Amino acid sequence: MFQFIQQQNDLAVLLSQMEQCSVYALDTEFIKVDTLYPKLGVCQINLNGQIVLLDGASLDFTEFWPKIFAAQQNVFHACSEDIDLIYHYADQKPLNNVFDTQVALAFLGHGLQVSYQNALKTCLNIEIEKDQTRSDWLARPLTQEQMCYAANDVIYLTKLADTLKNDLKVKGLYQYVLEDCQNLTKEIAIETPLAELYTDIGNYRHSRRELMQLQQLSIWREQITKALNQPRSFILRNSTMIDLVEKNPRNNFQLARIKDIRPNIVREHGKMILDLLKFLPPEEEWPLRIAKPIKSNSKEVAPKIDALIESVVLKTGIPKEVLLRKKWMNAIYEHVVFRLDEQSLPSYLMGWRYDILTQPLIALLKEDIEYLAMQMKIAR
Numbered sequence: 001m002f003q004f005i006q007q008q009n010d011l012a013v014l015l016s017q018m019e020q021c022s023v024y025a026l027d028t029e030f031i032k033v034d035t036l037y038p039k040l041g042v043c044q045i046n047l048n049g050q051i052v053l054l055d056g057a058s059l060d061f062t063e064f065w066p067k068i069f070a071a072q073q074n075v076f077h078a079c080s081e082d083i084d085l086i087y088h089y090a091d092q093k094p095l096n097n098v099f100d101t102q103v104a105l106a107f108l109g110h111g112l113q114v115s116y117q118n119a120l121k122t123c124l125n126i127e128i129e130k131d132q133t134r135s136d137w138l139a140r141p142l143t144q145e146q147m148c149y150a151a152n153d154v155i156y157l158t159k160l161a162d163t164l165k166n167d168l169k170v171k172g173l174y175q176y177v178l179e180d181c182q183n184l185t186k187e188i189a190i191e192t193p194l195a196e197l198y199t200d201i202g203n204y205r206h207s208r209r210e211l212m213q214l215q216q217l218s219i220w221r222e223q224i225t226k227a228l229n230q231p232r233s234f235i236l237r238n239s240t241m242i243d244l245v246e247k248n249p250r251n252n253f254q255l256a257r258i259k260d261i262r263p264n265i266v267r268e269h270g271k272m273i274l275d276l277l278k279f280l281p282p283e284e285e286w287p288l289r290i291a292k293p294i295k296s297n298s299k300e301v302a303p304k305i306d307a308l309i310e311s312v313v314l315k316t317g318i319p320k321e322v323l324l325r326k327k328w329m330n331a332i333y334e335h336v337v338f339r340l341d342e343q344s345l346p347s348y349l350m351g352w353r354y355d356i357l358t359q360p361l362i363a364l365l366k367e368d369i370e371y372l373a374m375q376m377k378i379a380r
Contacts, residue, residue, distance in 0.1 A: 002051035002151040006058045014052055015063055021047045022072035025157040028082045029137040029150055035229050038085045041137025046154040053150055057140060065090035071097055075161045077116045078102040083188050093189035098181045104164040106322050107173050120156055123163050128152045171317055179351045186347060194219045201238045204292040210245040212286040216276040217241050235265060248277060301368040312357050336365040
C-alpha cells in the first residue's frame with residue numbers, strides 16, 4: 001500500500017522515479033510545539049498512485065526539495081504550514097507551482113477552511129480516520145497506525161484534486177485558483193520587516209507612545225525567538241505585549257502581574273523588558289496611529305459598492321468571502337485616500353480581480369474621497 005523510506009539509497013531511487021512524473025501530491029507531518037521552526041517527522045508523496053513516506057528523522061532531503069520546486073505542479077490540502085516547512089528546510093522561496101484543494105473548495109462554495117476529511121466525504125464519499133493528528137511524529141519507530149494515517153493524507157489527494165480541477169474548468173475558475181494559490185505561497189514567503197511587526201499586535205486604540213513600545217518589544221521578541229528557536233508565545237504572547245504597554249509596569253513586581261507572563265521571562269529578561277518600555281526614541285520617530293477600520297462609507301456610495309460586489313459574485317460564481325477580504329478592502333481605501341502606488345495593493349487584487357473588481361472599486365471610492373479622507377484623519 002505504501003513504502004516507508006529511511007535509507008538514503010532508497011531515496012535516490014525515488015528521486016529517479018520523480019523524473020518521470022510531473023505532478024506530485026504532498027503532505028508533511030511535523031512537530032512545532034516548543035520551537036519556532038518546524039521539525040519534520042514524515043514527508044508523504046504520491047507519484048502516479050505510488051505512495052511513499054519519507055523519514056524526516058534519518059534522510060538528507062538536499063536533493064529532494066529542488067524536485068518539488070521544479071515540478072509542473074504540487075498538490076496540497078491546506079498548504080500553509082507545509083509550505084512554511086518547505087521554505088525552512090529547502091532554504092528557498094517562493095514555491096509557485098501549487099494547487100491547494102482547500103483553496104479550490106472555497107472557490108466552489110464549500111467554505112474557506114474545509115478539512116481534508118470533510119473534503120473527501122463531500123467530493124468522493126470516502127471516509128478516513130483522523131485520530132493521529134496529535135501524534136509524536138519524531139518518535140521512532142512509528143506505529144502502523146501513524147504510517148497509515150500519513151499515507152491516507154496523499155492516497156486520495158490526487159483523485160480529489162482531479163475532481164476539483166474538472167469542476168473548476170467547467171466553471172472557468174481553474175486559472176483563478178492557480179493564481180490565488182501562487183499569491184498564497186508568495187504571501188507565506190514574505191517576512192514582515194522588523195520595524196513593522198508591531199502592526200500585527202497593536203490597534204487603532206493604542207497611542208503613538210504605546211505603538212512605539214510595541215515596536216521595540218516586537219523587534220526584541222523576534223530577535224530572541226530566532227536566536228533560541230522558541231515559539232514567540234514562549235517569550236511574550238501578543239496579548240501579554242498589549243497588557244505591558246497598557247499597564248506600563250515600572251518594576252519586576254508590577255511586571256510579574258502582567259497577563260500570562262512567564263516567571264522565567266521576568267527573571268531572565270525583566271530588566272530588558274522594563275527598559276524597552278521606558279527608554280524610547282524622540283517622539284517624532286514614533287509610529288503614526290493605526291487607522292480605525294472603516295466599516296462603511298457614505299450613504300451615497302455604499303449601495304454602489306455592495307451592488308458592484310454582488311454583480312461580480314453573480315457573474316463569476318465566486319463566493320463573496322473568496323472574492324474580497326476585509327483587509328483587501330481596507331488596502332483599497334488607503335490606496336485611494338493616501339494616493340498610494342497600485343503596487344502597494346495586495347497581489348491578490350492585481351491579478352484576475354483587477355479589471356472586474358479592483359479598478360471599479362477604486363473608481364467608486366474616488367467618488368467618496370472627501371468622506372474617506374475625513375474618516376482616516378479622525379482615525380489617526
